[in-house]
Amino acid sequence: MLAVFKNNCNRLWEEKMYLVVSLILMIVAISAAILLTAHIETKGNLALVVPDQQVLSERESALMANPYFNVTVLETTPETSALVQSRYDAVVTINADGNDAITTIKNPAFKTMVETALANPTGFAPDNRPIRQTGTNILGFMMMFLLMQGVLYARFFAEDKEKHLIRRIAMSPLPFGHYLLGHGLFIFLIIAVPSFLVLGVAALMGIDIGFSLPVYAGLIGVLALLATAFALFLNSFFEVADTANMLGSAIIILTSILAGSFYSLSKEATLFDKLLHLLPQKDFINFVNALEKGSLSQSTFAQLVYVFAISAVFLVIAVANTRNDYLYH
Amino acid sequence: MIAINLRNLYLISREDFKNLFKNPMWLFYNLVFPILLIVVLGFLQKDNYGGAVSAFDYYGITLMIYTVISSGMTSANAFMEVTIRKPNMRIIYAPGNERVIYLAKIVSSFGFCLLCHLTVAVLTFTLFKIRVDAIPQLLILLVLTELFSVGLGVMFCCIFKTEATANQILSIVINIFAILGGLLFPMEGYGAVVRSLSYLSPAKWLANASFAMIYDHNFAWFYPTVMGLILAIIVVFIICAKTFRKEDCIC
Numbered sequence: 001m002l003a004v005f006k007n008n009c010n011r012l013w014e015e016k017m018y019l020v021v022s023l024i025l026m027i028v029a030i031s032a033a034i035l036l037t038a039h040i041e042t043k044g045n046l047a048l049v050v051p052d053q054q055v056l057s058e059r060e061s062a063l064m065a066n067p068y069f070n071v072t073v074l075e076t077t078p079e080t081s082a083l084v085q086s087r088y089d090a091v092v093t094i095n096a097d098g099n100d101a102i103t104t105i106k107n108p109a110f111k112t113m114v115e116t117a118l119a120n121p122t123g124f125a126p127d128n129r130p131i132r133q134t135g136t137n138i139l140g141f142m143m144m145f146l147l148m149q150g151v152l153y154a155r156f157f158a159e160d161k162e163k164h165l166i167r168r169i170a171m172s173p174l175p176f177g178h179y180l181l182g183h184g185l186f187i188f189l190i191i192a193v194p195s196f197l198v199l200g201v202a203a204l205m206g207i208d209i210g211f212s213l214p215v216y217a218g219l220i221g222v223l224a225l226l227a228t229a230f231a232l233f234l235n236s237f238f239e240v241a242d243t244a245n246m247l248g249s250a251i252i253i254l255t256s257i258l259a260g261s262f263y264s265l266s267k268e269a270t271l272f273d274k275l276l277h278l279l280p281q282k283d284f285i286n287f288v289n290a291l292e293k294g295s296l297s298q299s300t301f302a303q304l305v306y307v308f309a310i311s312a313v314f315l316v317i318a319v320a321n322t323r324n325d326y327l328y329h
Numbered sequence: 330m331i332a333i334n335l336r337n338l339y340l341i342s343r344e345d346f347k348n349l350f351k352n353p354m355w356l357f358y359n360l361v362f363p364i365l366l367i368v369v370l371g372f373l374q375k376d377n378y379g380g381a382v383s384a385f386d387y388y389g390i391t392l393m394i395y396t397v398i399s400s401g402m403t404s405a406n407a408f409m410e411v412t413i414r415k416p417n418m419r420i421i422y423a424p425g426n427e428r429v430i431y432l433a434k435i436v437s438s439f440g441f442c443l444l445c446h447l448t449v450a451v452l453t454f455t456l457f458k459i460r461v462d463a464i465p466q467l468l469i470l471l472v473l474t475e476l477f478s479v480g481l482g483v484m485f486c487c488i489f490k491t492e493a494t495a496n497q498i499l500s501i502v503i504n505i506f507a508i509l510g511g512l513l514f515p516m517e518g519y520g521a522v523v524r525s526l527s528y529l530s531p532a533k534w535l536a537n538a539s540f541a542m543i544y545d546h547n548f549a550w551f552y553p554t555v556m557g558l559i560l561a562i563i564v565v566f567i568i569c570a571k572t573f574r575k576e577d578c579i580c
């Protein structure tokens with residue numbers, strides 16, 4: 001097992017260009033995640049259209065002071081494309097007679113909320129929406145990149161299969177379980193160590209990253225384990241690296257969005273929402289969210305266990321599948 | 330640079346083009362995956378929108394941009410695919426210019442991706458009644474972006490000589506661009522800092538140009554974006570020409 005691991009390290013060392021480039025990109029991706037989440041403001045964006053010579057009424061000034069809204073005063077109505085791209089969530093136009101008109105492309109519930117806010121700007125507070133905190137956001141952004149990196153770093157395993165080296169390994173005394181664990185250890189470390197170091201540097205620079213470093217070490221460990229297991233699982237099905245690669249990135253993008261790694265998608269406890277819990281990313285992000293808010297419960301721990309369990313299942317299938325393909329019974 | 334025999338280029342591109350259809354994964358990635366993405370995101374976000382503009386109106390456009398800038402993955406993988414290495418080596422030995430190797434990959438994957446993505450666009454846009462306008466201009470953007478991203482994939486292969494590095498770079502760069510540019514979810518509403526950061530991503534320019542044309546008949550973003558794309562395409566082709574070495578195709 002260690003021999004496979006060492007051999008992979010040597011293979012990587014042979015391609016220093018690849019090593020440097022992939023590490024730099026990993027650092028860039030994680031720094032981008034930290035940078036973005038550090039600056040995210042989750043306020044409602046309103047455009048207040050005030051035709052010239054119109055004085056702001058008391059009500060509108062109060063609206064501008066409301067901490068839940070980011071109000072921009074404009075002279076002309078913003079373009080529709082700005083609304084479509086969510087630059088403004090709603091446009092409030094002040095007519096000559098002093099009445100307000102609200103335009104929005106969002107759902108009626110949102111419009112009602114703006115109307116209430118406009119009617120009573122000082123006392124208005126939106127319903128306590130579960131807003132994510134920094135740590136959850138950082139891990140959510142990192143998740144997709146780490147999972148994709150896993151599939152990409154599984155390329156030595158894919159190369160073994162592509163070049164039929166694996167047939168020789170099948171003849172050697174090395175059990176397949178050990179062989180795959182060697183690959184797994186390599187993928188795990190090459191994902192976990194650089195990403196943890198970037199977070200460590202960020203913490204040393206005094207950037208607020210949400211969790212303490214030991215907690216991050218554990219969380220990144222879980223994520224790296226999932227990435228490793230999924231990468232080996234996927235690659236065990238295909239002979240060619242490209243196929244696993246493209247299918248893997250497609251699956252990861254789709255499931256990460258569905259799991260709400262960037263923002264939570266579904267609110268109600270629908271059947272669909274329950275089905276989404278089959279995705280390990282969803283359980284992981286839920287656990288992280290609960291951990292950051294200090295609302296851990298039995299069910300959130302169960303979600304963490306599920307992530308471990310599904311990683312184990314992936315690994316077992318990967319081993320069984322490879323053994324099935326290359327050992328003669 | 331020695332003149333390139335167009336007939337050779339055509340013949341090799343045609344074979345490469347046929348080869349792309351043989352791998353079901355290329356078809357899945359360029360045809361099924363974009364449709365899935367649009368359907369999933371559109372339905373999930375449906376409730377957040379009122380009647381005038383639907384979730385599909387936003388995600389249909391942005392995810393088309395995402396699909397198009399991902400074409401680099403196809404061209405990079407088609408360039409260095411296992412089954413295509415030996416044919417590439419034969420071309421080196423054949424009389425004629427060896428540049429046809431990478432030019433043919435660009436041409437064939439450009440044709441393949443364009444065909445797939447147009448199918449996706451026609452299908453989803455009619456099915457979900459996604460609002461489009463200024464179609465000729467949008468098609469110009471589509472063709473230019475497609476050419477750029479396909480060229481980009483081949484360029485990374487030429488620079489780094491291995492498919493693995495090219496894949497790694499492309500997957501990270503494309504997804505950072507996509508997230509920054511608000512392709513997977515709108516980024517505009519997250520405050521002034523994030524908004525200015527998003528302009529670092531070319532995807533943002535494309536999205537802005539498309540939305541301004543569709544909803545406001547505003548072409549102010551269109552011309553700079555087209556100029557930028559043409560410039561980027563020229564740069565990509567020059568880098569390909571400078572870094573391509575026929576020795577790399579020997580296997």
